[in-house]
Amino acid sequence: MTPHTPVGRPLRPQGKLLQEDARRHHRSLLLQQLFRDGPASRADLARASGLTRVTVSDLVGEMVAEGLVTELGAPEVTRVGKPPMLVGLAADSHHIIGLDLSETDRMSGAVVNLAGTVLARHEVHVDGAEGERAVELVLRLAADLLAMTDRPVLGIGVGSPGVVDTSGTVIDAPNLAWSDTPLAARLAAALHLPVFVANDANTAVLGEHTFGESGDGGLMVLRVGTGVGAGFVLGGSLLHGHLGAAGEIGHVVVDPEGERCACSRTGCLETVLAAPRLRRTVAAPGVDAPAALADVGRRLGEVLAPIVAALNLHEIVLSGPAELLDGPLLDATDRTIRERTMPISSTGLAVRTSKLGEDVVVVGAAVLVLAGELGVS
Amino acid sequence: MTPHTPVGRPLRPQGKLLQEDARRHHRSLLLQQLFRDGPASRADLARASGLTRVTVSDLVGEMVAEGLVTELGAPEVTRVGKPPMLVGLAADSHHIIGLDLSETDRMSGAVVNLAGTVLARHEVHVDGAEGERAVELVLRLAADLLAMTDRPVLGIGVGSPGVVDTSGTVIDAPNLAWSDTPLAARLAAALHLPVFVANDANTAVLGEHTFGESGDGGLMVLRVGTGVGAGFVLGGSLLHGHLGAAGEIGHVVVDPEGERCACSRTGCLETVLAAPRLRRTVAAPGVDAPAALADVGRRLGEVLAPIVAALNLHEIVLSGPAELLDGPLLDATDRTIRERTMPISSTGLAVRTSKLGEDVVVVGAAVLVLAGELGVS
DNA sequence: GCGATAAGTAAGTGCGGTGAACTAACTAAT
DNA sequence: ATTAGTTAGTTCACCGCACTTACTTATCGC
Incomplete structure (x- = not known):
């Protein structure tokens, strides 16, 4: 041997x-x-x-x-x-609480069983809550969900926006005004359960890895919503990055002559790919929507090509509004990646949209618990 | 906890x-x-x-x-x-044989001790040897090096060009006309020692990871030689990629209007960054060499920016001819990466040249053995 | 019925760790 | 010089875990 x-x-x-x-x-x-x-x-x-x-x-x-x-x-x-x-x-012997804090206006969560099936949902409106008040909102959401199951709860998984370190502390999340907020510790102390917190794109990639139809090669999930973020499973492990900021590609510059971005830079990926922006693009009068989407897809492909070649990815999954992503945009992305990388990098690659819909984050948060508590995914 | x-x-x-x-x-x-x-x-x-x-x-x-x-x-x-x-x-209780097959004209190797010190060198000329003859050349090089040490040999590590799978089979190496060549198995059978084979950029990143002054965050080593390739250590593990082709970024397109590349594509990274090409660029009459190098650096930065953001790297190390890489090229690369990524991605990042010189590959090959046999790196 | 085959259980073994208690060798204070 | 205190390293009894061996149980093909 x-x-x-x-x-x-x-x-x-x-x-x-x-x-x-x-x-x-x-x-x-x-x-x-x-x-x-x-x-x-x-x-x-x-x-x-x-x-x-x-x-x-x-x-x-x-x-x-x-x-x-x-x-x-x-x-x-x-x-x-x-x-x-x-x-x-026994899929229903224990339940898991999964939370998704990535949406701007609300925090949503679900009771999930061990097979990844969503059994119940609940949500709270953010209403501009920030900092400590936002933490309390999360506590309440989790407590409400706990009250919705009579099974022993394996743990709580959270997909949070922003940069999250491996101990479950949110290093920086501008929308919720969190910085160095020990979210996992707070929840664990209040609810006496194992708590796992990760960036929402990271929980999304876990959800896709476990419950999507993905293989065992490298997987990237690109989330397109209010912002743009990604998560990676490489070599069977979730990628965190040096400071926990892996996947933060929303503000990579794709067009130095492009639009001004809120981050003070010019032509970030988010300025063309964020969901609200895409909607405006296709709704603009006198615009050829498919062509405009293909143009965005091409730019995305230009950003992804170096990543695909570097990591020799097996799958790229786009997660977000399917009516915008699936079609010309996806096709152009796929084509651009193949045009810009060697066959050795691109032949093993599949680019597709997610079939898990909006549940990826909560289900992925549940996977965080499954992996952490049972070593299963 | x-x-x-x-x-x-x-x-x-x-x-x-x-x-x-x-x-x-x-x-x-x-x-x-x-x-x-x-x-x-x-x-x-x-x-x-x-x-x-x-x-x-x-x-x-x-x-x-x-x-x-x-x-x-x-x-x-x-x-x-x-x-x-x-x-x-006891650094000299055992020795390791490290081989570097990445150069076009010769195969070089060294006897390395457990502390990564090169104790003896040897090389053979390739002289156009291909396929089976090239394999025999590797066997002879290894045997010659084995004869140069009287200590027990821990194993043989090989940095080979091309795509290498995890079993040490060279999937594809055009220069040596190898395809699905079970190099590790051949060496192990002939020499009765543990053999580890990996892509030369992968052994290089291992060498840098272990004997360079790098930290524990994500590390990328970019090798600039006849071709351009990279290796990654992420989350403490060497990245292989889906088909073992991680790091193959030499043929990512950086300039669709650029030069025709041997790979039939246009404007690959190699068409501007490969060492021979760089030499020609700076030697061209009437050319502002620093500006030309900076221009190449900028293009490299454009390729690296998405990778840096995606992986939240800690260090990027350029390995190759220092007189070309260190200076305007490196500076422009660094600057471009920072211009094109968020502070969260770039503040934790250092971009530098390697201090290990041409030995990175052989020393890295030795690390392959150290890690495999002793679990040390 | 009876041998063949496979699933699952009970009892005993060996390996690799632990903690508690020991010896050895030294410094510091009286 | 004696005594106390500290640290290094070893001896010994024990325990958890997975293994092997040897069994029982339950079915099929003849």
Whole structure:
């Protein structure tokens, strides 16, 4: 067997590893299998994981006791030997609270089950709340959602605008006037649950990675809304970046002779691609809307081409108003990327719009919890 | 303690974890400590790693027996209590063979010790060798270098041009006429040693990551030679990309009205930035060389800006002919990146040239072995 | 019915860590 | 010189986890 370069695995060891960690890891391994490929017998799980049937039985027993996994009876098809007992993830044994704070006028959230299905929604109006008042609004939204489920709650995931560090502190979010606001800590202290906070584009890419039809290569999700932001899953891990600001491409300059942007720069990507701006563009009298959208798509392609080549991405998913993104814009983006990169970079690439709609962020926030608590995604 | 989003850690569990793995992991943890911060006592190692003194003593004893680590006596400074016995990595207990196949006319290699010091060099001329003959040339180079050390050899690391997959198979390297050439397997079979092969820009970024003065944030190394390529260390891991082609940015179009490129496209980055091309540019009669270099730098900045914003990089290192890269070109690149990205992306960023010179690739190839065999970098 | 085959369980083993208690070697104060 | 206190490193008993071995259970094909 030839040694091979580590993939996804960090180059350096991270910390000490207890037996307890190994057990949790193996639990995750089994859960992941059930999560992705559905019910299986203990023997199936043993074969898939490489663990022995004994160990698998032990772990499964533990998870059945917790209610996370349930026995489902034998499969219809009948073969030689003792018929297996299928076990499967009990999707509604626990619920997750997912919050989406990315919209300007409201904060929305949902109760989500372990299969990523949205079971209930709730929202609060922001009404200009800022700073501490905005934090309290989030607390109330989360508490309201908690009251809407009678199942044990695995945790709370939050997709927040702005730059968020790995401890769940919002470093900077102008719209809500947050800076160095320890949102995860505040929620955890108030609600006594595990809390995970990430940038909304980052939760979106997690949602797409887990519940979209994406493969295992590099994935980029570009969110087009009031602003423009992106999230990346590379080598099986969410990319944070040096200061947690990975994906902040809304203010990359695409046209030095373009419009003045609120950020004081000129011709930022947002000045052509933000949703309100796109709507104005296509509604302008005497404008060939498809051509205008294609023009925006071309500019987007120019920004994405270097990224595609650098990262050798597998998929780019556009998330936002489909009526604007899907069509000439997407086509022009795709075409421009291919025109501007080598076949080796672009042949393995698919560019498409998201099928998850507006739920990507809340569902992705739930994935944050799933990954953090169960090691599943 | 608040849960936090995993960094560098993959979202999903990868495979089963044996106790043996835990022990190797802990060994790496100690080696890493000694590697980075130099000699320490067993008690120091215990404090730094979180392992108990008992475990550390056990592991250190094992490594001392193997010769990897040696006792160095007590430190000069005298404090209360029993004086500690310092232990340190025995840099010359094992050697590593590093190969650099990226130059067009020759293949070069070196014997490197565990501290990354080049102890001996050797090279062979390619003389147009291709395909199988080129493979044999690599075998001979490696064998020659093996004969130059009397220490046990930890492994062989290779920086190859072209696209290399994680198993060390060269998917495509036009210059050497390799396609799907299992280089790592061939070397391993012939020399009975662990072999690691990666793209030369990828080994370069590893070299810079480990032996350059770079921090722990995202690092990009841009190699400017006959061609242009890049490598990335993100979140503590080497980035491979979907098909192993991450970093292949030499043929990103920077100027649709530019020169025709060998790749049949027009205005690729290589048509302005490749070293031979740069030399011609500055030597052209009647040309303002600094201005011309600045112009190239600006174009490079335009390609890098989206990448910087997307990845929130910490450092960009240019590796290649310093007389061309350092100065107007670098300055213009830096300036353009800052003009075209938000402060949040660019303030944490440093753009500089490499101090490791032409050895980056061989030393980086050695890092490939260090990381693979000892879990150290 | 009976052997073959597969699923799942019970008991015992070994490995790799831990904590507690120990020895060794030194400094500092009396 | 004696005593107390501190730090390094080791010995030993124990524990958690996954493994192997050996079994029971349950079905199929004959």
